Amino acid sequence: MTRKIPQSTVRRLSHYLRSLEGFEDEGGTVSSEELAARGQTTAAQVRKDLSHFGSFGKRGLGYRVDELRSRLRHILGIDRPWRVALVGAGRIGRALIEYPDFRARGYECVAIFDSDPDKVGRRLGDQTIRDAATLEEAMEDLQVELVILAVPAEAAHDVAARAVDVGVKGILNFAPIRLNVPPRIPVQDVNLVMELEALSFAISQAEEAG
Amino acid sequence: MTRKIPQSTVRRLSHYLRSLEGFEDEGGTVSSEELAARGQTTAAQVRKDLSHFGSFGKRGLGYRVDELRSRLRHILGIDRPWRVALVGAGRIGRALIEYPDFRARGYECVAIFDSDPDKVGRRLGDQTIRDAATLEEAMEDLQVELVILAVPAEAAHDVAARAVDVGVKGILNFAPIRLNVPPRIPVQDVNLVMELEALSFAISQAEEAG
DNA sequence: TGTTGTGAAGTATTTCACAGCC
DNA sequence: GGCTGTGAAATACTTCACAACA
The missing domain is CATH 3.40.50.720 (NAD(P)-binding Rossmann-like Domain)
Structure with missing residues:
Protein backbone atom coordinates (compact mmCIF):
# COMPACT_ATOMS: atom_id res chain seq x y z
CA MET A 1 0.00 0.00 0.00
CA THR A 2 2.78 2.39 0.78
CA ARG A 3 6.24 2.43 -0.66
CA LYS A 4 8.53 5.40 -0.76
CA ILE A 5 6.74 8.51 0.48
CA PRO A 6 8.53 11.77 -0.26
CA GLN A 7 9.36 14.22 2.49
CA SER A 8 7.13 16.80 0.86
CA THR A 9 4.13 14.53 1.28
CA VAL A 10 4.90 13.95 4.95
CA ARG A 11 5.02 17.68 5.52
CA ARG A 12 1.66 18.10 3.87
CA LEU A 13 0.14 15.32 5.95
CA SER A 14 1.17 17.24 9.07
CA HIS A 15 -0.51 20.31 7.63
CA TYR A 16 -3.71 18.45 6.92
CA LEU A 17 -3.85 17.22 10.48
CA ARG A 18 -3.23 20.72 11.77
CA SER A 19 -5.98 22.09 9.52
CA LEU A 20 -8.42 19.65 11.01
CA GLU A 21 -7.85 21.27 14.38
CA GLY A 22 -9.94 24.22 13.28
CA PHE A 23 -12.91 21.94 12.69
CA GLU A 24 -15.51 21.86 15.39
CA ASP A 25 -17.90 19.82 13.31
CA GLU A 26 -16.55 16.45 14.40
CA GLY A 27 -19.11 14.31 12.68
CA GLY A 28 -18.88 16.35 9.48
CA THR A 29 -16.82 15.91 6.38
CA VAL A 30 -14.10 17.82 4.54
CA SER A 31 -13.45 17.77 0.84
CA SER A 32 -9.99 17.68 -0.69
CA GLU A 33 -10.84 21.13 -1.98
CA GLU A 34 -11.30 22.52 1.53
CA LEU A 35 -8.19 20.82 2.81
CA ALA A 36 -6.21 22.22 -0.10
CA ALA A 37 -7.41 25.74 0.63
CA ARG A 38 -6.10 25.54 4.20
CA GLY A 39 -2.69 24.26 3.24
CA GLN A 40 -1.15 25.84 0.19
CA THR A 41 -1.70 23.00 -2.19
CA THR A 42 -4.21 21.60 -4.67
CA ALA A 43 -7.16 19.28 -4.24
CA ALA A 44 -5.54 16.72 -6.52
CA GLN A 45 -2.44 16.77 -4.36
CA VAL A 46 -4.46 16.17 -1.22
CA ARG A 47 -6.21 13.20 -2.76
CA LYS A 48 -2.97 11.78 -4.10
CA ASP A 49 -1.24 12.19 -0.75
CA LEU A 50 -4.02 10.42 1.11
CA SER A 51 -4.44 7.71 -1.50
CA HIS A 52 -0.96 6.43 -0.72
CA PHE A 53 -2.34 5.13 2.55
CA GLY A 54 -5.64 3.66 1.44
CA SER A 55 -8.90 5.09 0.26
CA PHE A 56 -10.88 6.42 3.14
CA GLY A 57 -12.89 9.15 1.50
CA LYS A 58 -16.48 8.86 0.33
CA ARG A 59 -17.14 9.85 -3.28
CA GLY A 60 -19.56 12.69 -3.49
CA LEU A 61 -19.02 13.51 0.19
CA GLY A 62 -15.41 13.95 1.12
CA TYR A 63 -13.52 12.70 4.17
CA ARG A 64 -15.11 12.19 7.58
CA VAL A 65 -13.31 14.67 9.83
CA ASP A 66 -12.95 12.38 12.82
CA GLU A 67 -11.84 9.43 10.74
CA LEU A 68 -9.36 11.47 8.71
CA ARG A 69 -7.88 12.87 11.89
CA SER A 70 -7.32 9.47 13.41
CA ARG A 71 -5.97 8.08 10.14
CA LEU A 72 -3.50 10.96 9.86
CA ARG A 73 -2.43 10.46 13.44
CA HIS A 74 -1.85 6.81 12.73
CA ILE A 75 0.03 7.49 9.51
CA LEU A 76 2.28 10.04 11.19
CA GLY A 77 2.88 7.60 14.01
CA ILE A 78 1.46 9.89 16.67
CA ASP A 79 -1.41 7.67 17.70
CA ARG A 80 0.85 6.51 20.50
CA PRO A 81 3.22 8.25 22.90
CA MET B 1 21.90 33.41 -15.88
CA THR B 2 19.59 32.36 -13.10
CA ARG B 3 15.88 31.74 -13.28
CA LYS B 4 13.88 29.63 -10.87
CA ILE B 5 16.13 27.93 -8.37
CA PRO B 6 14.50 25.16 -6.33
CA GLN B 7 14.50 25.28 -2.56
CA SER B 8 16.50 22.06 -2.47
CA THR B 9 19.33 23.74 -4.34
CA VAL B 10 19.36 26.68 -1.95
CA ARG B 11 19.67 24.33 1.00
CA ARG B 12 22.57 22.60 -0.64
CA LEU B 13 24.30 25.89 -1.34
CA SER B 14 24.17 26.64 2.38
CA HIS B 15 25.70 23.26 3.04
CA TYR B 16 28.49 23.86 0.60
CA LEU B 17 29.34 27.12 2.28
CA ARG B 18 29.29 25.47 5.67
CA SER B 19 31.55 22.68 4.38
CA LEU B 20 34.07 25.23 3.27
CA GLU B 21 34.41 26.35 6.86
CA GLY B 22 36.40 23.22 7.61
CA PHE B 23 38.97 24.20 5.02
CA GLU B 24 42.10 25.83 6.31
CA ASP B 25 43.77 25.70 2.95
CA GLU B 26 42.44 29.04 1.76
CA GLY B 27 44.39 29.23 -1.45
CA GLY B 28 43.62 25.61 -2.30
CA THR B 29 40.88 24.06 -4.35
CA VAL B 30 37.99 21.69 -3.76
CA SER B 31 36.50 19.32 -6.27
CA SER B 32 32.79 18.72 -6.68
CA GLU B 33 33.57 15.21 -5.45
CA GLU B 34 34.92 16.50 -2.12
CA LEU B 35 32.06 18.93 -1.70
CA ALA B 36 29.59 16.15 -2.36
CA ALA B 37 31.18 13.92 0.25
CA ARG B 38 30.72 16.60 2.91
CA GLY B 39 27.10 17.23 2.11
CA GLN B 40 25.02 14.20 1.35
CA THR B 41 24.80 14.62 -2.36
CA THR B 42 26.57 13.75 -5.59
CA ALA B 43 29.36 15.43 -7.49
CA ALA B 44 27.08 15.97 -10.49
CA GLN B 45 24.55 17.68 -8.25
CA VAL B 46 27.18 20.03 -6.87
CA ARG B 47 28.31 21.00 -10.34
CA LYS B 48 24.75 21.48 -11.54
CA ASP B 49 23.88 23.59 -8.51
CA LEU B 50 26.86 25.86 -8.97
CA SER B 51 26.49 26.07 -12.73
CA HIS B 52 23.18 27.89 -12.29
CA PHE B 53 25.15 30.88 -11.13
CA GLY B 54 27.99 30.89 -13.62
CA SER B 55 31.00 28.72 -14.21
CA PHE B 56 33.66 29.46 -11.67
CA GLY B 57 35.46 26.16 -11.45
CA LYS B 58 38.65 25.25 -13.26
CA ARG B 59 38.54 22.07 -15.30
CA GLY B 60 41.09 19.61 -14.10
CA LEU B 61 41.45 21.49 -10.84
CA GLY B 62 38.19 22.14 -9.06
CA TYR B 63 36.95 25.27 -7.34
CA ARG B 64 39.20 27.77 -5.59
CA VAL B 65 38.17 27.64 -1.95
CA ASP B 66 38.31 31.34 -1.30
CA GLU B 67 36.56 32.24 -4.50
CA LEU B 68 33.85 29.63 -4.03
CA ARG B 69 33.24 30.87 -0.53
CA SER B 70 32.77 34.45 -1.61
CA ARG B 71 30.61 33.41 -4.54
CA LEU B 72 28.38 31.36 -2.28
CA ARG B 73 28.11 34.22 0.14
CA HIS B 74 27.09 36.49 -2.67
CA ILE B 75 24.59 34.02 -4.09
CA LEU B 76 22.99 33.49 -0.69
CA GLY B 77 22.85 37.23 -0.20
CA ILE B 78 24.99 37.17 2.94
CA ASP B 79 27.83 39.24 1.55
CA ARG B 80 26.16 42.19 3.24
CA PRO B 81 24.55 42.71 6.63
C1' DT C 1 -24.92 15.57 -8.17
C1' DG C 2 -20.55 16.04 -6.03
C1' DT C 3 -16.31 14.33 -4.88
C1' DT C 4 -13.02 10.57 -4.56
C1' DG C 5 -9.22 7.60 -6.46
C1' DT C 6 -6.14 7.00 -10.06
C1' DG C 7 -3.87 6.16 -14.56
C1' DA C 8 -1.86 9.18 -17.88
C1' DA C 9 0.28 13.61 -19.07
C1' DG C 10 3.05 17.17 -17.77
C1' DT C 11 6.89 19.34 -15.01
C1' DA C 12 10.66 19.50 -12.18
C1' DT C 13 14.76 17.63 -10.39
C1' DT C 14 18.51 14.46 -10.41
C1' DT C 15 21.80 11.58 -12.60
C1' DC C 16 24.52 10.22 -16.54
C1' DA C 17 28.09 10.63 -19.58
C1' DC C 18 31.17 12.94 -22.20
C1' DA C 19 33.23 16.90 -24.81
C1' DG C 20 36.12 20.60 -23.51
C1' DC C 21 39.61 22.72 -21.06
C1' DC C 22 43.31 23.28 -17.46
C1' DG D 1 45.19 13.13 -16.68
C1' DG D 2 41.74 15.17 -14.01
C1' DC D 3 37.73 17.66 -13.28
C1' DT D 4 34.25 20.99 -14.84
C1' DG D 5 30.03 22.33 -17.41
C1' DT D 6 26.12 20.72 -19.64
C1' DG D 7 22.89 18.58 -22.88
C1' DA D 8 20.35 14.31 -22.82
C1' DA D 9 18.28 10.42 -20.19
C1' DA D 10 16.24 8.90 -16.18
C1' DT D 11 13.55 9.51 -12.22
C1' DA D 12 10.52 11.86 -9.10
C1' DC D 13 6.71 14.68 -8.20
C1' DT D 14 2.52 17.24 -9.45
C1' DT D 15 -1.46 18.15 -12.11
C1' DC D 16 -5.04 16.70 -15.22
C1' DA D 17 -9.08 14.60 -16.30
C1' DC D 18 -12.41 11.32 -15.88
C1' DA D 19 -14.56 6.81 -14.57
C1' DA D 20 -16.62 5.17 -10.39
C1' DC D 21 -19.71 5.58 -7.01
C1' DA D 22 -22.08 7.40 -2.39
Missing part, protein backbone atom coordinates in the same frame (compact mmCIF):
# COMPACT_ATOMS: atom_id res chain seq x y z
CA TRP A 82 6.90 8.72 22.13
CA ARG A 83 9.59 8.73 24.77
CA VAL A 84 11.92 11.60 24.02
CA ALA A 85 15.21 12.70 25.55
CA LEU A 86 16.70 16.13 25.18
CA VAL A 87 20.48 16.28 25.04
CA GLY A 88 21.75 19.80 25.54
CA ALA A 89 19.63 21.92 27.86
CA GLY A 90 19.99 25.13 25.89
CA ARG A 91 17.29 27.42 24.63
CA ILE A 92 16.15 25.60 21.53
CA GLY A 93 15.64 22.26 23.16
CA ARG A 94 13.78 23.91 25.98
CA ALA A 95 11.66 25.90 23.54
CA LEU A 96 10.69 22.73 21.75
CA ILE A 97 9.73 20.66 24.76
CA GLU A 98 7.71 23.54 26.14
CA TYR A 99 5.62 23.92 22.99
CA PRO A 100 2.04 22.98 23.80
CA ASP A 101 1.97 20.97 20.59
CA PHE A 102 4.92 18.92 21.72
CA ARG A 103 2.87 17.18 24.39
CA ALA A 104 -0.36 17.42 22.45
CA ARG A 105 1.19 15.35 19.70
CA GLY A 106 2.21 12.65 22.13
CA TYR A 107 5.87 13.48 22.63
CA GLU A 108 6.90 13.02 26.22
CA CYS A 109 10.21 14.32 27.48
CA VAL A 110 11.51 11.65 29.83
CA ALA A 111 15.06 12.87 30.32
CA ILE A 112 17.25 15.92 29.85
CA PHE A 113 21.03 15.74 29.67
CA ASP A 114 23.77 18.29 29.70
CA SER A 115 27.49 18.15 30.23
CA ASP A 116 27.75 21.52 31.95
CA PRO A 117 28.24 20.86 35.69
CA ASP A 118 26.41 24.09 36.46
CA LYS A 119 23.30 22.80 34.77
CA VAL A 120 23.41 19.19 35.96
CA GLY A 121 21.08 18.71 38.91
CA ARG A 122 18.90 21.72 38.10
CA ARG A 123 15.21 21.32 37.44
CA LEU A 124 13.80 22.03 34.01
CA GLY A 125 10.10 21.56 33.65
CA ASP A 126 9.32 18.32 35.44
CA GLN A 127 12.81 16.92 34.91
CA THR A 128 16.12 17.15 36.69
CA ILE A 129 19.00 17.71 34.30
CA ARG A 130 21.22 14.64 34.20
CA ASP A 131 24.93 14.41 33.58
CA ALA A 132 25.58 13.58 29.95
CA ALA A 133 28.05 10.98 31.16
CA THR A 134 25.12 8.86 32.35
CA LEU A 135 23.42 8.98 28.99
CA GLU A 136 23.65 5.30 28.03
CA GLU A 137 22.41 3.95 31.31
CA ALA A 138 19.56 6.42 31.65
CA MET A 139 18.40 6.12 28.07
CA GLU A 140 18.28 2.37 28.32
CA ASP A 141 16.42 2.43 31.65
CA LEU A 142 13.93 4.98 30.41
CA GLN A 143 13.52 3.34 27.03
CA VAL A 144 14.13 6.51 25.11
CA GLU A 145 13.00 6.31 21.49
CA LEU A 146 13.74 9.76 20.11
CA VAL A 147 16.61 12.09 20.84
CA ILE A 148 16.58 15.83 20.41
CA LEU A 149 20.20 16.62 19.80
CA ALA A 150 20.89 20.21 20.74
CA VAL A 151 24.59 20.16 21.55
CA PRO A 152 27.53 21.90 19.87
CA ALA A 153 28.70 20.41 16.60
CA GLU A 154 31.86 18.97 18.16
CA ALA A 155 29.87 16.81 20.55
CA ALA A 156 27.08 15.79 18.21
CA HIS A 157 28.68 12.77 16.52
CA ASP A 158 29.64 11.25 19.84
CA VAL A 159 26.24 11.73 21.45
CA ALA A 160 24.45 10.42 18.37
CA ALA A 161 26.58 7.28 18.23
CA ARG A 162 26.05 6.58 21.91
CA ALA A 163 22.30 7.11 21.63
CA VAL A 164 22.06 4.80 18.65
CA ASP A 165 24.09 2.19 20.52
CA VAL A 166 21.51 2.03 23.26
CA GLY A 167 18.63 1.61 20.86
CA VAL A 168 17.33 5.06 20.08
CA LYS A 169 15.16 5.01 16.95
CA GLY A 170 15.41 8.52 15.55
CA ILE A 171 17.21 11.82 16.00
CA LEU A 172 16.12 15.43 15.65
CA ASN A 173 19.43 17.13 14.98
CA PHE A 174 20.05 20.80 15.62
CA ALA A 175 23.81 20.55 15.16
CA PRO A 176 24.96 21.95 11.82
CA ILE A 177 26.66 18.74 10.74
CA ARG A 178 25.74 15.58 8.94
CA LEU A 179 25.45 12.85 11.55
CA ASN A 180 27.10 9.61 10.72
CA VAL A 181 24.56 7.04 11.92
CA PRO A 182 23.37 3.79 10.33
CA PRO A 183 20.86 4.38 7.53
CA ARG A 184 18.10 2.59 9.41
CA ILE A 185 18.06 5.48 11.92
CA PRO A 186 16.11 8.44 10.56
CA VAL A 187 17.69 11.80 11.24
CA GLN A 188 15.83 15.06 10.77
CA ASP A 189 18.11 18.07 10.48
CA VAL A 190 17.03 21.51 11.63
CA ASN A 191 19.18 24.51 10.91
CA LEU A 192 17.59 27.83 11.66
CA VAL A 193 20.35 29.96 10.19
CA MET A 194 19.96 28.05 6.95
CA GLU A 195 16.31 29.08 6.89
CA LEU A 196 17.37 32.70 7.18
CA GLU A 197 19.79 32.14 4.33
CA ALA A 198 16.96 30.87 2.18
CA LEU A 199 15.23 34.15 2.90
CA SER A 200 18.17 36.39 2.05
CA PHE A 201 18.73 34.31 -1.06
CA ALA A 202 15.17 34.84 -2.23
CA ILE A 203 15.34 38.56 -1.58
CA SER A 204 18.71 38.99 -3.25
CA GLN A 205 17.54 37.08 -6.31
CA ALA A 206 14.46 39.21 -6.62
CA GLU A 207 16.47 42.41 -6.24
CA GLU A 208 18.99 41.30 -8.82
CA ALA A 209 16.27 40.47 -11.30
CA GLY A 210 15.11 44.04 -10.84
CA TRP B 82 20.82 42.19 7.21
CA ARG B 83 18.80 44.19 9.68
CA VAL B 84 16.60 41.78 11.58
CA ALA B 85 13.84 42.29 14.12
CA LEU B 86 12.60 39.64 16.49
CA VAL B 87 8.91 39.77 17.31
CA GLY B 88 8.08 37.60 20.30
CA ALA B 89 10.83 37.41 22.91
CA GLY B 90 10.30 33.76 23.77
CA ARG B 91 12.82 30.98 23.81
CA ILE B 92 13.08 30.16 20.13
CA GLY B 93 13.67 33.65 18.93
CA ARG B 94 16.24 34.16 21.64
CA ALA B 95 17.92 30.88 20.77
CA LEU B 96 18.19 31.93 17.17
CA ILE B 97 19.62 35.39 17.71
CA GLU B 98 22.14 34.00 20.17
CA TYR B 99 23.50 31.41 17.74
CA PRO B 100 27.07 32.34 16.89
CA ASP B 101 26.25 31.66 13.23
CA PHE B 102 23.48 34.22 13.30
CA ARG B 103 25.93 37.08 13.61
CA ALA B 104 28.65 35.32 11.69
CA ARG B 105 26.36 35.15 8.68
CA GLY B 106 25.70 38.85 8.82
CA TYR B 107 22.31 38.93 10.52
CA GLU B 108 22.07 41.75 12.99
CA CYS B 109 19.23 41.93 15.48
CA VAL B 110 18.29 45.60 15.64
CA ALA B 111 15.05 45.34 17.60
CA ILE B 112 13.08 42.98 19.78
CA PHE B 113 9.35 43.32 20.35
CA ASP B 114 6.90 41.67 22.69
CA SER B 115 3.38 42.47 23.78
CA ASP B 116 3.80 41.17 27.31
CA PRO B 117 4.09 44.22 29.64
CA ASP B 118 6.32 42.18 31.96
CA LYS B 119 8.85 41.72 29.19
CA VAL B 120 8.72 45.18 27.65
CA GLY B 121 11.58 47.29 28.92
CA ARG B 122 13.78 44.34 29.90
CA ARG B 123 17.19 43.86 28.35
CA LEU B 124 17.85 40.94 26.09
CA GLY B 125 21.33 40.70 24.69
CA ASP B 126 22.21 44.23 23.61
CA GLN B 127 18.59 45.21 23.07
CA THR B 128 15.79 46.54 25.21
CA ILE B 129 12.51 44.77 24.52
CA ARG B 130 10.06 47.16 22.88
CA ASP B 131 6.31 47.25 23.10
CA ALA B 132 4.81 45.48 20.10
CA ALA B 133 2.45 48.43 19.76
CA THR B 134 5.38 50.53 18.56
CA LEU B 135 6.30 48.06 15.87
CA GLU B 136 5.56 50.15 12.78
CA GLU B 137 7.37 53.22 13.93
CA ALA B 138 10.42 51.37 15.21
CA MET B 139 10.72 49.12 12.20
CA GLU B 140 10.60 52.03 9.85
CA ASP B 141 13.13 54.03 11.85
CA LEU B 142 15.49 51.11 12.14
CA GLN B 143 15.01 50.03 8.54
CA VAL B 144 14.27 46.46 9.43
CA GLU B 145 14.56 44.10 6.47
CA LEU B 146 13.82 40.70 7.98
CA VAL B 147 11.39 39.70 10.68
CA ILE B 148 11.64 36.65 12.88
CA LEU B 149 8.04 35.99 13.76
CA ALA B 150 7.89 34.04 17.00
CA VAL B 151 4.48 34.93 18.34
CA PRO B 152 1.40 32.80 18.96
CA ALA B 153 -0.61 31.79 15.90
CA GLU B 154 -3.45 34.19 16.73
CA ALA B 155 -1.16 37.21 16.55
CA ALA B 156 0.93 36.15 13.59
CA HIS B 157 -1.24 37.39 10.72
CA ASP B 158 -1.57 40.80 12.26
CA VAL B 159 2.12 41.23 12.97
CA ALA B 160 3.08 39.97 9.53
CA ALA B 161 0.70 42.38 7.80
CA ARG B 162 1.98 45.32 9.82
CA ALA B 163 5.59 44.42 9.16
CA VAL B 164 4.98 44.11 5.44
CA ASP B 165 3.20 47.45 5.45
CA VAL B 166 6.31 49.19 6.74
CA GLY B 167 8.53 47.62 4.12
CA VAL B 168 9.93 44.43 5.60
CA LYS B 169 11.34 42.21 2.86
CA GLY B 170 11.09 38.70 4.28
CA ILE B 171 9.71 36.72 7.21
CA LEU B 172 10.98 33.73 9.12
CA ASN B 173 7.76 32.34 10.52
CA PHE B 174 7.62 30.08 13.57
CA ALA B 175 3.83 30.30 13.90
CA PRO B 176 2.10 27.15 12.72
CA ILE B 177 -0.08 28.92 10.20
CA ARG B 178 0.16 29.98 6.59
CA LEU B 179 0.80 33.71 6.53
CA ASN B 180 -1.26 35.70 4.14
CA VAL B 181 1.26 38.16 2.72
CA PRO B 182 1.79 39.39 -0.84
CA PRO B 183 3.64 36.87 -2.99
CA ARG B 184 6.59 39.20 -3.45
CA ILE B 185 7.45 38.76 0.24
CA PRO B 186 9.28 35.49 0.84
CA VAL B 187 8.19 33.59 3.92
CA GLN B 188 10.15 30.71 5.36
CA ASP B 189 8.12 28.49 7.68
CA VAL B 190 9.72 26.64 10.55
CA ASN B 191 7.73 24.13 12.54
CA LEU B 192 9.72 22.05 14.95
CA VAL B 193 6.91 19.73 15.96
CA MET B 194 6.42 18.92 12.29
CA GLU B 195 10.04 17.82 12.14
CA LEU B 196 9.38 15.44 14.99
CA GLU B 197 6.36 14.14 13.14
CA ALA B 198 8.53 13.39 10.13
CA LEU B 199 10.66 11.32 12.46
CA SER B 200 7.83 9.33 14.00
CA PHE B 201 6.41 8.85 10.52
CA ALA B 202 9.66 7.38 9.25
CA ILE B 203 9.99 5.08 12.24
CA SER B 204 6.38 3.92 12.09
CA GLN B 205 6.67 3.20 8.38
CA ALA B 206 9.80 1.15 8.90
CA GLU B 207 8.21 -0.78 11.75
CA GLU B 208 5.09 -1.49 9.73
CA ALA B 209 7.12 -2.73 6.79
CA GLY B 210 8.71 -5.17 9.22
